[in-house]
Amino acid sequence: MGDFFKRQRIVVLAIMLLVGTLLLYSYNLRHKGATTLFERTVLTLTTPLQTGVDVFTDEIGLLWNNYLWLVDARRQNLQLTEQNRRLQGELVALAEVRLENQRLRRLLDFVDEIERPALPARVVAEDISSWARTIVIDKGLDAGLREGLPVVVAEGVVGRIIKTAPNSARVLLVADASSAVASLIQRTRTRGVARGLGDHLSLDYASREDSLLIGDLLVTSGMGGIFPKGLVIGRVVQADQGKFGLFQKVEIAPSADFSRLEEVLVLLEPEP
Amino acid sequence: MTRLIVYFTVGLVFMLLQTTLLPRLLPDALRPNLLLILILYLGLSESFGRALLLSLVFGLLQDSFSSTALGLYGVVNLVIFLQVRLLVTRLSAESPALLLLLVAAGTLVQSVLLGFCLTLFAEAGSVLQILLPALPGQLLANLLAAAVLLGMLLLLRPQFGARPGMAGLPHQSRHHGS
Secondary structure: OHHHHHHOHHHHHHHHHHHHHHHHHHHHHHOOOOOOHHHHHHHHHHHHHHHHHHHHHHHHHHHHHHOHHHHHHHHHOOOOOHHHHHHHHHHHHHHHHHHHHHHHHHHHHHHHHOOOOEEEEEEEEEOOOOOOOEEEEOOOHHHOOOOOOEEEEOOEEEEEEEEEEOOEEEEEEOOOOOOEEEEEEOOOOOEEEEEEOOOOEEEEEEEOOOOOOOOOEEEEOOOOOOOOOOOEEEEEEEEEOOOOOOEEEEEEEEOOOHHHOOEEEEEOOOOO | OHHHHHHHHHHHHHHHHHHHHHHHHOOHHHOOOHHHHHHHHHHHHOOHHHHHHHHHHHHHHHHHOOOOOOOHHHHHHHHHHHHHHHHHOOOOOOOHHHHHHHHHHHHHHHHHHHHHHHHHOOOOOOHHHHHHHHHHHHHHHHHHHHHHHHHHHHHHHHHHOOOOOOOOOOOOOOOOOO
């Protein structure tokens, strides 16, 4: 028996590791709401790196947009002076600041509309896999965030926090396959569950008896206790009532553009 | 030990690229899975113990960088690694074509395993509707990325020195650890 284990120790080790990892996965599936120590440590250690790369790529992008792609123009216009180039660069940088101001102003206007305190955060990283839809923001436990808090932009719902670390948090976007948001069609009050399908959503359990129109607005219903009632999720782009069954097939285009998220708002607990 | 640290650093750089730079440059469906390529490479080139440990660690790190429950990528990476090890004794690991073929097969196997685990255990049924349409793009992106990385490896070979058994790099005498 001992000889067998000695000879097959690599196979035994591999099988033990595989079973161990499966058990770990199974355990974590049942405790999905909590952030493990390992995940918290990884988030804490890597967020500064991710923020660094994010800022660096921002700078490179600015440099590229402001200077490098003007190289040909500069060659054709030798009379341009160093001062003109610098001013040009500053103007573009100012335009970037103005755009950022506009985005933040819209977010602030949005804060006035909702009755909960909100914390602005910057998006620093995205999901490592191409099929899952999560983002990392630069605020975490130290700023009072916790798992389950909703995240929004002025255009609508972004998602909810699923993992937290002291200075960062991971947000599950509503477009992720594991996301489900209790929602209703604003015009008809048809209730359903908005499920993520990657780049769009489906509205499950929408009654077949209600006639939905393209462009109908889908908002959060407030059920489920995560998202406050009335936040915009998206608009109906396709509705097929079908010929039988209880529910119809509804496709939703999200209002928020998840590929261009830069600043988001985390809705904190209502003040008592 | 040095190689372990080098591979870990490379994996970490790949993760940072996949979470920060690549999402800005490429659409979701065309983002290569650099870590999968690294794990396949480790399966072909490295000793069993070292590659097993790194595959597991990279898997758990991937879970931490994703929405998945901790352990999913750990399981998937281990299964892929073990499959590569079963094959490697029968094939010439030094063939560049083999590495590319394994990347293609690895992409398919990973999608199947992820779809299987998520559908069966995590009840994320609609994940298949995301995984399957994205598969051709993912396959193409991974193959292109593997070809580029292989080209870089060939270019860098004189810098760090070649040793027998390195995946995708032909060598006169073939021998790899097990």
